[in-house]
Amino acid sequence: MSDIEMIRAARARIANNLRRTPLLEAPALDRMAGRRVLVKAECLQVTGSFKARGGWSAVSAIPEAERARGVIAFSSGNHAQGVAHAARAHGVPAVILMPIDAPQAKIDGTKALGAEVVPFDRETDDRDAMGAALAEERGLTLIKPFDAALVIAGQGTTGLEIAEQAAELGVEAADVLVCCGGGGLSAGIALALEAQAPKMRLRTSEPEGFDDAARSLAAGEICRNARLSGSICDAIITPQPGDLTFPILNRLAGPGLVVTEDEVLRAMALAFRHLKIVIEPGGAVALAAALFHPDKIEGEAVIAVATGGNVDAPIFARALETLG
Amino acid sequence: MSDIEMIRAARARIANNLRRTPLLEAPALDRMAGRRVLVKAECLQVTGSFKARGGWSAVSAIPEAERARGVIAFSSGNHAQGVAHAARAHGVPAVILMPIDAPQAKIDGTKALGAEVVPFDRETDDRDAMGAALAEERGLTLIKPFDAALVIAGQGTTGLEIAEQAAELGVEAADVLVCCGGGGLSAGIALALEAQAPKMRLRTSEPEGFDDAARSLAAGEICRNARLSGSICDAIITPQPGDLTFPILNRLAGPGLVVTEDEVLRAMALAFRHLKIVIEPGGAVALAAALFHPDKIEGEAVIAVATGGNVDAPIFARALETLG
Numbered sequence: 001m002s003d004i005e006m007i008r009a010a011r012a013r014i015a016n017n018l019r020r021t022p023l024l025e026a027p028a029l030d031r032m033a034g035r036r037v038l039v040k041a042e043c044l045q046v047t048g049s050f051k052a053r054g055g056w057s058a059v060s061a062i063p064e065a066e067r068a069r070g071v072i073a074f075s076s077g078n079h080a081q082g083v084a085h086a087a088r089a090h091g092v093p094a095v096i097l098m099p100i101d102a103p104q105a106k107i108d109g110t111k112a113l114g115a116e117v118v119p120f121d122r123e124t125d126d127r128d129a130m131g132a133a134l135a136e137e138r139g140l141t142l143i144k145p146f147d148a149a150l151v152i153a154g155q156g157t158t159g160l161e162i163a164e165q166a167a168e169l170g171v172e173a174a175d176v177l178v179c180c181g182g183g184g185l186s187a188g189i190a191l192a193l194e195a196q197a198p199k200m201r202l203r204t205s206e207p208e209g210f211d212d213a214a215r216s217l218a219a220g221e222i223c224r225n226a227r228l229s230g231s232i233c234d235a236i237i238t239p240q241p242g243d244l245t246f247p248i249l250n251r252l253a254g255p256g257l258v259v260t261e262d263e264v265l266r267a268m269a270l271a272f273r274h275l276k277i278v279i280e281p282g283g284a285v286a287l288a289a290a291l292f293h294p295d296k297i298e299g300e301a302v303i304a305v306a307t308g309g310n311v312d313a314p315i316f317a318r319a320l321e322t323l324g
Numbered sequence: 325m326s327d328i329e330m331i332r333a334a335r336a337r338i339a340n341n342l343r344r345t346p347l348l349e350a351p352a353l354d355r356m357a358g359r360r361v362l363v364k365a366e367c368l369q370v371t372g373s374f375k376a377r378g379g380w381s382a383v384s385a386i387p388e389a390e391r392a393r394g395v396i397a398f399s400s401g402n403h404a405q406g407v408a409h410a411a412r413a414h415g416v417p418a419v420i421l422m423p424i425d426a427p428q429a430k431i432d433g434t435k436a437l438g439a440e441v442v443p444f445d446r447e448t449d450d451r452d453a454m455g456a457a458l459a460e461e462r463g464l465t466l467i468k469p470f471d472a473a474l475v476i477a478g479q480g481t482t483g484l485e486i487a488e489q490a491a492e493l494g495v496e497a498a499d500v501l502v503c504c505g506g507g508g509l510s511a512g513i514a515l516a517l518e519a520q521a522p523k524m525r526l527r528t529s530e531p532e533g534f535d536d537a538a539r540s541l542a543a544g545e546i547c548r549n550a551r552l553s554g555s556i557c558d559a560i561i562t563p564q565p566g567d568l569t570f571p572i573l574n575r576l577a578g579p580g581l582v583v584t585e586d587e588v589l590r591a592m593a594l595a596f597r598h599l600k601i602v603i604e605p606g607g608a609v610a611l612a613a614a615l616f617h618p619d620k621i622e623g624e625a626v627i628a629v630a631t632g633g634n635v636d637a638p639i640f641a642r643a644l645e646t647l648g
Contacts, residue, residue, distance in 0.1 A: 019346065021346075022343065022345075022346060022368060024368065027437075028436060031425070041368075043600040044346060044348065044599075044600055044601070048600055056506075059623075105597065112351065112352060113351075140552075212616065269637070272602050272637070272640070273429065275374055276367040276368055276601060276602040276633030276634075277369075277599075277600060277601060277602065278596050278600040278601065279603060292355075310599030313593070313596070313597075313644040313645075314645060315640050315648045316596070317644055320637040320640060320641055321637075323637045
């Protein structure tokens with residue numbers, strides 16, 4: 001079970017290997033949102049997303065003899081790169097199952113990190129079964145994308161940094177908006193905030209049609225998405241909240257936020273213009289909620305986690321067109 | 325006269341008001357350049373460029389009674405926003421002379437910071453004379469864009485950070501490539517490196533056709549550019565190196581580097597893909613030199629300063645097209 005001590009231990013393993021990403025702000029975004037907006041730029045993390053944290057946390061904790069046989073993960077690309085990066089840094093092989101509709105930038109990035117990429121179909125293949133079979137066959141350690149205590153602990157290190165960096169900027173109370181797929185980052189940050197910034201509240205943020213976390217939080221039990229593909233927010237499309245992550249979110253998170261794809265593209269463009277960072281669609285969902293749904297947020301400041309920046313150029317160009 | 329003590333004093337005034345921008349890297353860029361590439365992301369600085377440093381350094385050092393009457397600056401946009409930001413933070417008015425062909429993002433950004441914008445023509449107007457007349461008339465303090473000791477000292481704080489951050493990453497010797505207009509940032513960084521990282525060497529980087537610094541360094545005396553407009557690198561198009569900056573560069577800088585506009589656009593696209601930062605054309609010149617002219621650079625590592633990110637969307641979209 002993940003707790004604050006596991007997050008602190010993960011931070012000690014991660015220190016000096018990954019980046020303490022900046023917490024950025026711009027007056028124009030504050031005016032738009034009607035409150036102060038702080039953006040945790042995890043797109044600037046090693047491998048282009050926060051997933052490097054969970055990957056490092058997990059790979060670095062595997063006993064050495066076991067780790068030497070290698071690791072396996074399934075991912076649309078960000079967890080893939082996080083695990084591949086950690087595996088390479090530890091000198092062990094990585095096998096990654098990736099959906100066939102993953103962005104080319106993520107497939108290329110994963111291969112460039114030395115991983116073996118195995119494709120699967122989100123709609124028809126059972127990635128869990130495929131992963132388990134490969135792991136068994138080669139003696140690989142499976143690193144799940146979110147429903148694993150060490151991964152949640154690694155992602156939670158983001159929350160420790162948010163608490164510290166926001167305090168440096170004079171912010172102690174805020175809704176903390178997190179782009180939510182399976183809930184590993186959201187759960188990790190929620191635990192970190194509970195311990196280090198108890199006046200902050202975790203809010204999951206999701207795209208319309210893939211709002212399993214919001215519906216699960218409203219129902220008090222795990223709900224599934226009707227569809228599993230067809231969103232530009234590939235990074236955070238998962239069937240449902242995890243068995244480990246949901247109880248944490250159910251205890252600590254406020255109501256889930258939901259945004260449209262158009263709002264996501266506009267948030268990407270505004271981050272380009274005012275923050276000078278590149279955010280992928282799935283990483284812009286929280287900022288979109290902060291900017292375009294201010295009435296559903298409480299407090300004088302809001303913190304949005306920009307979870308990743310691994311976006312193909314044509315989609316980014318589409319986002320820029322919204323600037324008019 | 326600028327020196328390391330002035331730079332340290334500027335840093336003390338700037339601390340807690342501006343950002344310590346990250347020094348980023350990505351394996352793909354290292355492979356391309358054939359050596360380790362570290363990128364100082366000044367595009368993530370407050371106002372979107374390093375100019376906030378010189379602006380703060382100068383405005384914060386003006387005696388209070390004099391400062392209360394206001395400040396004036398001439399700039400294609402980044403110095404404008406740096407001075408406007410510092411003036412607003414100090415509660416004093418700012419008048420900014422901007423060239424009529426400045427990017428809209430910069431004109432809008434300057435106005436949004438509360439400054440009064442006065443347009444001028446780069447080819448036909450004498451901006452120095454216009455600035456002096458306005459300053460006289462309203463009792464404003466003129467803050468020159470580069471040829472002023474306090475401004476050079478402020479920009480030099482970038483060099484102190486580079487020395488520290490590179491050392492943290494294990495790099496003590498490197499060519500440090502800086503996008504060069506009038507030479508304020510280059511001179512400030514050169515002085516900082518001389519004191520704090522003597523194994524590093526400053527290299528000016530400029531676009532073809534506007535390579536006054538490279539030619540001046542080669543000749544050992546100040547040379548002018550034939551043209552003063554017509555480049556996408558608006559931020560660094562100046563008539564010639566400054567009377568204060570050139571002697572510093574002549575003493576400390578290695579040979580100047582020169583890149584093409586196509587290389588600039590490709591460097592912007594590669595920073596998008598691999599670093600997740602937005603760089604404007606004038607801010608991508610140093611990275612372009614690092615990536616596409618490795619034979620003109622010495623050492624196992626190179627540091628490129630990405631000086632700003634205030635770019636209009638259509639130009640950025642053009643850069644993305646180079647990814648093919």
